[in-house]
Amino acid sequence: MGDVVSGKNLIPDNFPGGSVDLAAQIGMLWDLIKAPLIVPLLQFAVYVCLAMTVMLFVERLYMGIVIILVKLFWKKPEKRYNWEPIRDDLEIGNSAFPMVLIQIPMFNEKEVYKISIGAACNLSWPSDRLVIQVLDDSTDFVIKDMIEKECQRWASKGVNIRYQIRESRGGYKAGALKEGLKHDYVKDCDYVTIFDADFRPEPDFLRRAIPFLEFNPQIALVQARWRFVNSDECLLTRMQEMSLDYHFTVEQEVGSATHAFFGFNGTGGVWRIAAINEAGGWKDRTTVEDMDLAVRAGLKGWKFLYLGDLQVKSELPSTFKAFRYQQHRWSCGPANLFRKMVMEIVRNKKVTFYKKVYVIYSFFFVRKIIAHMVTFFFFCVVLPLTILVPEVEVPIWGAIYIPCIITTLNSVGTPRSIHLLFYWILFENVMSLHRTKATFIGLLDAKRSNEWVVTEKLGDALKNNKTAKQAPRKFKFNIGDRIHLTELGFAVFLFFTGCYDFMYGKHNYFIYIFLQTITFLIVGFGYVGTIVPSS
DSSP states (O other), X not given: OOSOOOHHHHSOSOOTTOOHHHHXXXXXXXXXXXXXXXXXXXXXXXXXXXXXXXXXXXXXXXXHHHHHHHHHHOOOHHHHSOOOOOOOBTTTBGGGSOOEEEEEEESSOTTTHHHHHHHHHTOSSOGGXXXXXXXXXXXXXXXXXXXXXXXXXXXXXXXXXEEEEOXXXXXXXXXXXXXXXXXXXXXTOSEEEEOOTTOBOOTTHHHHHHHHHHSOTTEEEEEEEEEETTTTSSHHHHHHHHHHHHIIIIIIHHHHHHHSOOOOOSSSEEXXXXXXXXXXXXXXSSSOHHHHHHHHHHHTTOEEEEEEEEEEEEOOOOBHHHHHHHHHHHHHHHHHHHHHHHHHHXXXXXXXXXXXXXXXXXXXXIIIIIHHHHHHIIIIIIHHHHHHOTTSOOOHIIIIIHHHHHHHHHGGGOGGGGGGHHHHHHHHHHHHHHHHHHHHHHHHTOGGGGOOXXXXXXXXXXXXXXXXXXXXXXXOOOHHHHOOHHHHHHHHHHHHHHHHHHHHOSSOTHHHHHHHHHHHHHHHXXXXXXXXXXX
16 A cells, blocks of 8 residues: 555545546546656656756755855955956046946835945945946825935035936847937946845945956946845845855856856946947846846956945845745746857857856856756655655756855855755745746746846835834735745645655655645735835
8 A cells, every 4th residue: 555556545536526437437537647657757857857956966065065155265455367457547636547437227116225225325446436326216295305415415515426317118138228328428448336225235345346347347237246235134135145155165266266266146247338238238138137147248258347345235035925926037037048158158269168067057047047947846846746646766976066055165155054045945845846936937938038127125114113112003005015825835746745745655755745835825815025015
């Protein structure tokens, strides 16, 4: 009984209002198709998942070895590249400083617009060599007026700040950045720095970043590391911090050290404007305009530099709705870009064969596609199904050993959250459902492939609400935002397979499956992230 699943195991003998004949017929049908169809298909799925697991394991192991070598033996960026501080010159005055453009794209950023504008205006750089450009695509006229008045306030203090609006939001962020570079006053600028509305650079940001570009003409981009001011706000932000810290600590560092190539993070970076122009400028064909530009510039032979000790504070999305939209964009966009650029990368003549393999296989295929799919299909679909079909065996090295090693390697970015590692795994498995769906949408160039929803940031709104003396708050309950049927459906499926494994199984997978079921239920009922009170 424990070795073979039959209709009697899966189907109760009696259905309310049904008949024994129906249960028997379904059982016979299952027995009829299981051996010739279900078992071979599931065994094939296991082999595919094991292959993807090995690919991901090798990639993670490779990056782990490289990052150890980088930390132990690589020279600091200031030693690998030409770097010296730019100082005032008594004879030529501020002319020693290159002209720098700061672009701050915004869209209805009511809670955080003052943060980035204020931080940009306080940068330590000669005022006559700096242009701050606020690109406001807001559709709320009250917020538009607030942002414009903030710009006027800083302009009255002598800051060279320009408030720019467009007639339409065509191209979204890429369109705004592209339009901003067309103004006449930008022609004298050598470099452009981009900060999203919630980013707050330190005053010495430009003085530390610009010399790498000024004294190394082959460098197109200097990318800073993100730090998060609200990482302790809730468990959702802690989970995000763990994922993003690995991305910056390992992925960006490895790409910078080995190939001088990585994906631009869209903000917190300084570009050489000549490199942007040579690469073809900003394009809005995907929702990852930053990665698109980086790949095109990389194919032109430009080099990128990641500075892990140059850090910019920012805010993580703390509501689950905002986080889901962000993850859809971050998963769908790279897959869609891969579809549109893979042959362009193959035909490129300016970069080495090894770099093309790195970009296609490591950067795109394994990290942006395989990583999402293997997590979802293997641990949320295929492994639970093997419980119902015990004829299909999953080797213990593929089900337990390699995933544990991969998880351990992923944890190096945030040592302070090591105690949350197991829950992070369960949460990432849930999110892999949405990432896999978004990846397929991007690969197929489907309807939602160009969906752009600006990530909502709360700023100090919740903190101010807590400190203000108010009447008891009423919480919004939008069933579409709080109840997620897909997650609840997977919770039911996993609960069924867990119960079956508990009664008939031999691998004790039910321990993991019940914990994963609980995580799907928590997310499915919307108990993740910050719950925003109604005004």
